[in-house]
Amino acid sequence: MSCPYEHGADDVPDIPFPDAFRFDPGPRWAHLRDEAPLTRVRTPAGDVVWLVTRYDDVRTVLTDPRFSRAGTVAPGAPRVAVSSPLPGTLPTTDPPEHTRLRRLVSAAFAYRRVETYRPWIRELAGQLADGLAADGSPADLRAALALPLPIRVICRLLGVPYEDRDRFREWTELAYSMVPAEADRVHAAMAALTDYLAGLVAAKRADPGDDILSELAADPAGLSPGELTAFGLNLLVAGHETSANQITGFVAALLRDPALWDRLVAEPALVGTAVEELLRHTRLSETGQLRVAVKDVPLAGGTVRAGDGVMAAIAAANRDPRAFDRPDEIVLDREPGRHLAFGVGPHFCLGAHLARVELQEALTALTSRYPGLRLAVPADDLRWRRVLVSGVDALPVRW
Numbered sequence: 001m002s003c004p005y006e007h008g009a010d011d012v013p014d015i016p017f018p019d020a021f022r023f024d025p026g027p028r029w030a031h032l033r034d035e036a037p038l039t040r041v042r043t044p045a046g047d048v049v050w051l052v053t054r055y056d057d058v059r060t061v062l063t064d065p066r067f068s069r070a071g072t073v074a075p076g077a078p079r080v081a082v083s084s085p086l087p088g089t090l091p092t093t094d095p096p097e098h099t100r101l102r103r104l105v106s107a108a109f110a111y112r113r114v115e116t117y118r119p120w121i122r123e124l125a126g127q128l129a130d131g132l133a134a135d136g137s138p139a140d141l142r143a144a145l146a147l148p149l150p151i152r153v154i155c156r157l158l159g160v161p162y163e164d165r166d167r168f169r170e171w172t173e174l175a176y177s178m179v180p181a182e183a184d185r186v187h188a189a190m191a192a193l194t195d196y197l198a199g200l201v202a203a204k205r206a207d208p209g210d211d212i213l214s215e216l217a218a219d220p221a222g223l224s225p226g227e228l229t230a231f232g233l234n235l236l237v238a239g240h241e242t243s244a245n246q247i248t249g250f251v252a253a254l255l256r257d258p259a260l261w262d263r264l265v266a267e268p269a270l271v272g273t274a275v276e277e278l279l280r281h282t283r284l285s286e287t288g289q290l291r292v293a294v295k296d297v298p299l300a301g302g303t304v305r306a307g308d309g310v311m312a313a314i315a316a317a318n319r320d321p322r323a324f325d326r327p328d329e330i331v332l333d334r335e336p337g338r339h340l341a342f343g344v345g346p347h348f349c350l351g352a353h354l355a356r357v358e359l360q361e362a363l364t365a366l367t368s369r370y371p372g373l374r375l376a377v378p379a380d381d382l383r384w385r386r387v388l389v390s391g392v393d394a395l396p397v398r399w
């Protein structure tokens with residue numbers, strides 16, 4: 001296979017695929033996995049890259065050092081979206097630079113540390129779930145709980161004032177835009193977000209608070225001010241829209257088949273495996289994670305050339321029958337451990353345990369308070385947000 005870079009090759013389909021913004025992936029992924037496990041697609045930014053969809057190939061792209069994240073910010077690199085990733089950050093460096101950065105920040109998000117946050121995350125989830133009732137049935141679960149929960153959590157952890165949420169929400173929304181015509185607005189939003197974080201980091205250096213940014217700023221051997229600003233920006237962007245979409249996606253998936261909701265109500269101890277299964281089953285992003293090959297690599301029956309972009313379609317891998325029995329079914333007590341929802345390898349999601357705690361506590365708060373919860377509109381009428389990290393726009397529920 002040859003290098004896929006030329007623009008305008010019109011046989012190349014665009015991603016996200018037209019059937020991306022709905023619950024079920026449709027037959028396309030199965031077709032790609034079976035017939036075209038290495039295929040060319042055009043990103044929203046207009047660049048042509050390879051897409052892999054089989055579980056083993058996705059794993060390879062995420063773990064093999066011949067597929068580089070630093071390469072995604074090199075001059076002329078293929079782009080996924082309108083916003084340019086920040087160089088020199090966790091998602092855009094390779095080992096050993098990536099290892100240095102990751103070592104400096106990993107303690108703040110380690111399992112045991114995150115478990116110390118669980119009591120107040122539980123309390124917050126409970127308060128927000130109670131607030132849903134205050135709005136009266138039906139209500140929008142995204143606005144009442146799914147969005148405010150992770151925003152409050154990440155604000156408190158980073159020491160970002162919650163009152164500023166409308167400003168940084170607007171900027172982070174634009175960061176996920178897939179509309180080339182919005183390029184100027186996207187760049188302006190990223191610049192505003194960087195200025196905002198730089199100001200916050202400077203304030204925390206001068207007057208530290210009880211939060212992760214202050215803690216990292218106080219480490220003399222730690223991140224430089226620029227690195228800390230970029231890290232804060234990454235966390236603010238990566239740390240709430242993801243969880244918010246997954247909370248709405250999980251509840252919607254359970255309510256589409258109310259027997260699943262009823263089972264979780266009856267067996268609350270299943271919440272741990274249920275969250276893992278829903279992470280596997282619920283698509284967060286259709287486009288997948290981009291890497292750039294640093295040398296020619298045989299992959300999925302073809303060859304990826306040095307410099308080619310390769311996308312690992314995590315969501316497609318998580319539904320691969322080669323890796324999962326009855327992959328399209330939601331089995332709340334499925335043996336966990338193999339899904340790739342948080343990635344795998346050096347770039348494994350830094351916030352994975354935090355996200356797990358948010359998701360577990362959100363489901364527990366809702367199932368314990370609203371055993372009779374149901375969708376207030378037909379599942380097919382839910383509208384999907386057409387952005388990179390996707391989910392439903394609103395989740396009307398009744399009880």
Ligand code: HEM
Pocket residue numbers: 062090091092102154234235238239240242243246284289290314340341342343344346347348349350351352354355
């Ligand atoms: C359900 C929610 C979430 C999902 C499904 C998710 C998914 C992912 C995935 C798939 C990656 C790996 C990307 C790759 O290999 O290219 C990743 C990386 C990352 N995530 Fe998450 N994430 C979630 C929540 C969070 C939260 C809450 C935070 C922050 C507090 C966070 C921070 C990060 C960071 C900083 C990275 C980059 C890690 C690195 O490159 O070393 N994520 N996430």
